Amino acid sequence: MIEVENISKTFGDTQILYDISAKFERGKSNLIIGASGTGKSVLLKSIVGLVMPEEGKVLYDGRKFLESDKEEKAQIRREIGMLFQGGALFDSKTIEENVQFPLDLLTDMSKEEKIDRVNNVLSRVGLENTNDKMPSEVSGGMKKRVGIARAIVNDINYLFCDEPNSGLDPRTSLLIDELIYEITHELNVTTIVVTHDMNSVMGIGEHIIYLSKGKKLWEGNSDNILDSGQEDLEDFIFASKFMKKLRKTL
CATH class of the missing domain: 3.40.50.300 (P-loop containing nucleotide triphosphate hydrolases)
Structure with missing residues (x-):
């Protein structure tokens, strides 16, 4: 609460x-x-x-x-997880790198643990196999789903x-x-x-x-x-x- x-x-x-x-x-x-x-x-x-x-x-x-x-x-x-109004994705990073960013910043997970977690949340928002795409290659709705995945990637x-x-x-x-x-x-x-x-x-x-x-x-x-x-x-x-x-x- x-x-x-x-x-x-x-x-x-x-x-x-x-x-x-x-x-x-x-x-x-x-x-x-x-x-x-x-x-x-x-x-x-x-x-x-x-x-x-x-x-x-x-x-x-x-x-x-x-x-x-x-x-x-x-x-x-x-x-805390945040979904910003415009998605606020890093244009120069892939979808995977965008979602992984909070893990890099806030956790001591291994690379393998981070990838497993990223894949898990991408699957949860219906974006399997989009890891290597750039934000410019996906729709506005998909960008918002990437933003949600990034928001929930931490516990x-x-x-x-x-x-x-x-x-x-x-x-x-x-x-x-x-x-x-x-x-x-x-x-x-x-x-x-x-x-x-x-x-x-x-x-x-x-x-x-x-x-x-x-x-x-x-x-x-x-x-x-x-x-x-x-x-x-x-x-x-x-x-x-x-x-x-x-x-x-x-």
Whole structure:
């Protein structure tokens, strides 16, 4: 479980996050949603330590991350897997080398152990026999799957995904959502996904927090989000033409 308590963040004279508190449970796909510019990615970066909030606490299974010493922070970071918005693959490295990178950086595994682990996670995301391909030789959806393989190649307890469906067509987005959901439950990790994709929200939103202008306005799941009673959230949900038509039928 990851807990955030009273997180606030300001850049210059602009306050981005206001007193955010939430619990993200292990073995569930936890989503942070909201329109662009609402502070979703800043909250994610605050949780993983890429941004330092002025106020608040972040706890990883009870461990106070922000107050931890260098050694404990390093240990927690070794338990984290990250899927970045653009995939963030190294263009000059093969698929195998990209996935192996965290093992080179964080473990003392032998070369044979690393290759076995790389092959295992590539197989898990449906990319067998792609080891020698370059990122430029695979599709956008495949790059995201490589990113997932790299995120889980270590023995992780926490998985963070920043806009995993960005730039993907609806069919591929659905496949990525399903893969994240399956891995979350198979590995029993605490997964946090930042997204504004309503298909993801309705498909894998087991626990959802909704941010608007840096504040948490609602918390729930995909089963009760359509009955939130929050006008701001309803405007976000029904922004698309399709969802506006659905709204009229409810």
